[in-house]
Amino acid sequence: xxxxxxxxxxxxxxxxxxxxxxxxxxxxxxxxxxxxxxxxxxxxxxxxxxxxxxxxxxxxxxxxxxxxxxxxxxxxxxxxxxxxxxxxxxxxxxxxxxxxxxxxxxxxxxxxxxxxxxxxxxxxxxxxxxxxxxxxxxxxxxxxxxxxxxxxxxxxxxxxxxxxxxxx
Numbered sequence: 729x730x731x732x733x734x735x736x737x738x739x740x741x742x743x744x745x746x747x748x749x750x751x752x753x754x755x756x757x758x759x760x761x762x763x764x765x766x767x768x769x770x771x772x773x774x775x776x777x778x779x780x781x782x783x784x785x786x787x788x789x790x791x792x793x794x795x796x797x798x799x800x801x802x803x804x805x806x807x808x809x810x811x812x813x814x815x816x817x818x819x820x821x822x823x824x825x826x827x828x829x830x831x832x833x834x835x836x837x838x839x840x841x842x843x844x845x846x847x848x849x850x851x852x853x854x855x856x857x858x859x860x861x862x863x864x865x866x867x868x869x870x871x872x873x874x875x876x877x878x879x880x881x882x883x884x885x886x887x888x889x890x891x892x893x894x895x896x
Contacts, residue, residue: 778881778882778883779833779840779841779883780833780837780883780884781833781883781884782833784826784832785827785831785833786885788823788824788827789827789876789883789888791819791822791823792819792820792823792824792849792872793890795816795819795820795823796816796820796872796876797890799812799816799869800873800890803866803869803870803873806866808862808865808866808869809862810860810862810865813859813865813866813868813869814856814857814865816869816872817853817854817855817856817857817858817868818853818857820852820853820856820872821854821857824849824850824853827846828846837883840882840883841883844878844879844882845878845879845883848872848875849872849875851871852869852871853868853872855867855868856868856869876890877890
């Protein structure tokens, strides 16, 4: 694992620059397991198909779901405070670091994970932890929930269920 991720996690990445740089940094850390073009745009799936997953990814995504799912209604209704979002963001961050450091997906599935799910999770975790505005933290949490829905729609994960987006 890259020393910055091991010692300080995303905090080092956040301190180093803007939010937009964190996703490529995590992608680069993950890319050492794959070919240089591993994170190109993911190829399209045939109708009804989903991308492959591995145990590491499923465990990490289950952990993120367990953090976020029980709080969906409170997030939707704006009932959480800044500390709640910070704690959720820290838990999501921890799971992301574990997935990125240990996941061994096939090239196409890995590219899809990064382009469909991981970027939104990273950005959401960062904003929940670091934004001084509760409204921004809430929006980030809603983004993480949507990333979890996207994961369930596009990736093979037996028993995956998050529930519909609020208002549906």
